[in-house]
Every structure is written in C-alpha cells, then in structure tokens.
Amino acid sequence: MLQTMQNLYRRWWLKKHPINDDLWLPLTTMPILRGLNTEELERLKELAAWFLHTKAISPVQGIEFSDPMRVVLAIQAVLPILNLGFDAYDDWQEIIIYPSQFVSKTHKRDHYGFVHEGEQVLAGQARSDGPVLLSWHDVMEAPWQDGFNVVIHELAHKLDMRNGFPNGNPPLHYGMNQNHWQAAFSHAFIDLQQKARNGEYSAVDLYAATDAAECFAVCSEMFFEDPHTLNDSYPAVYQQLKLFYRQDPIRRLPRVGYGFADTVIH
Numbered sequence: 390m391l392q393t394m395q396n397l398y399r400r401w402w403l404k405k406h407p408i409n410d411d412l413w414l415p416l417t418t419m420p421i422l423r424g425l426n427t428e429e430l431e432r433l434k435e436l437a438a439w440f441l442h443t444k445a446i447s448p449v450q451g452i453e454f455s456d457p458m459r460v461v462l463a464i465q466a467v468l469p470i471l472n473l474g475f476d477a478y479d480d481w482q483e484i485i486i487y488p489s490q491f492v493s494k495t496h497k498r499d500h501y502g503f504v505h506e507g508e509q510v511l512a513g514q515a516r517s518d519g520p521v522l523l524s525w526h527d528v529m530e531a532p533w534q535d536g537f538n539v540v541i542h543e544l545a546h547k548l549d550m551r552n553g554f555p556n557g558n559p560p561l562h563y564g565m566n567q568n569h570w571q572a573a574f575s576h577a578f579i580d581l582q583q584k585a586r587n588g589e590y591s592a593v594d595l596y597a598a599t600d601a602a603e604c605f606a607v608c609s610e611m612f613f614e615d616p617h618t619l620n621d622s623y624p625a626v627y628q629q630l631k632l633f634y635r636q637d638p639i640r641r642l643p644r645v646g647y648g649f650a651d652t653v654i655h
C-alpha cells in the first residue's frame with residue numbers, strides 16, 4: 390500500500406516537474422546514450438528528474454553547480470538503473486561534488502593490527518557510510534564512450550553495497566545464478582591479476598585487478614562505455630552484467646572510435 394502511494398506520488402511529481410527540453414535535448418547526444426529509443430530516453434529523463442529531486446547534491450570547495458551540470462551528472466547516474474527502477478538507489482542520499490580530484494584520508498590495518506593513516510587522490514569514492522564523492526572534472530570527462538566513467542564506477546559500488554560491504558557480489562535478481570556470476574568474475578579477476586603481475590597488455594583497465602569489488606565496478610564502466618571490448622575480453626562477464634543491469638549495450642553502441650557525437654556541457 391505504502392509502495393503504491395509512493396509510486397503515485399512519484400508519477401504525479403514527475404508529470405509536474407519534467408526536465409526542460411532546452412536542457413535535456415542537447416544532452417541526449419551524449420555518446421554513451423547512442424541507440425537508446427524514444428521510450429528509453431523518456432524513461433531516462435524521468436529517472437534523472439527524480440534523481441535530482443530526491444538526492445542531495447552538495448557542491449564543495451566553491452564549485453558553482455549549474456542546471457546543465459546537474460543534468461549531465463544525473464543522466465550518467467541513472468543510466469545503470471534504466472531497467473532496474475529508482476528503488477535500486479534508495480539506500481543512500483547524497484552526492485558531494487568537488488571541482489577536481491580530491492584528497493581522501495585512508496586508514497589501513499596491517500597483518501599485525503597496526504593502523505596506517507595515509508592520503509590518496511581520487512576522482513570518485515562511494516562511501517559505505519553514505520555519500521558518493523565525485524570530481525566534476527572527471528564527471529564531465531566521463532560520457533565519451535572511452536571505457537572510463539567515474540559516475541557509473543562509483544554507483545556500481547553503491548549497487549554492490551546493497552547487501553553489505555562491497556565485494557563484487559551485489560544482490561542478484563531472481564533467476565540469476567550465483568555460481569555463474571562467481572565463475573565469470575573469478576575467471577576475469579584471475580586473468581587480470583596475472584596480466585598485472587606480468588606487465589601484460591589488457592584491454593580492460595588493470596585497476597580491475599585490485600580486488601573483486603573493483604573488478605565489478607571497472608567491468609560495469611566498460612559494459613556501458615565500451616561493451617564490445619568487454620565482451621571480446623570476458624564474454625561470460627558481459628553476459629552476467631547483461632542479466633544484472635537488464636540492458637544489452639552491444640546492440641545499441643558502435644565499437645569505440647567510430648565517430649563521436651558532439652555534446653555541449655556548460
């Protein structure tokens with residue numbers, strides 16, 4: 390009952406507050422959106438509007454965050470949940486936007502139990518205690534179908550965290566097979582680790598060899614940015630992500646390097 394009331398309210402609110410077409414239409418030429426049909430773009434637009442309405446977007450360090458910038462962020466944020474529905478993001482509330490890459494403090498415990506404090510420079514971070522942190526410079530660089538997308542990467546971590554600490558095992562949909570998921574990702578992860586160790590070329594960013602959570606997040610980026618290359622490298626991973634995201638980007642996106650559309654970002 391509560392769910393129905395919330396859905397009705399959402400429908401009512403979206404009807405009253407659509408994203409302005411002057412803002413929306415130029416941004417639909419974003420390369421990673423190529424091949425989406427009219428109905429899918431309309432759904433993406435609604436998800437983006439609801440995203441901007443319900444998530445707190447907090448610009449910090451003096452960055453001015455305009456409406457076009459908000460929509461550029463929202464489009465990339467909701468593309469992964471186009472066929473999952475907005476509830477997939479209902480367990481977190483805030484995105485903090487830095488002008489560029491930012492310093493984050495790290496606390497690592499070693500084998501002897503000592504905690505080492507350090508700092509790392511990041512383009513994005515999905516914190517298990519809540520917010521997603523993003524560098525605007527990297528968000529703006531993200532939607533060009535080059536295989537890298539910090540927004541999709543961090544939000545894949547958030548989907549992974551729906552059942553606890555990020556470990557590359559997000560909650561799977563009914564009908565998906567945990568063993569198939571494990572087999573696909575273990576094979577890719579072991580291969581990536583071997584390539585990293587041996588200094589071999591990898592079409593998939595070797596940051597994926599860091600741990601299982603990064604493997605899932607990096608493969609998710611590639612799934613939406615450069616699906617042909619992901620499928621060439623690890624077809625079983627592509628198949629599992631196709632089931633997980635309920636999308637098949639190979640069918641709509643050309644191979645990388647075949648003429649990008651121009652997108653104006655203010």
Ligand SMILES: [Zn+2]
Binds near residue numbers: 606
């Ligand atoms: Zn990551």
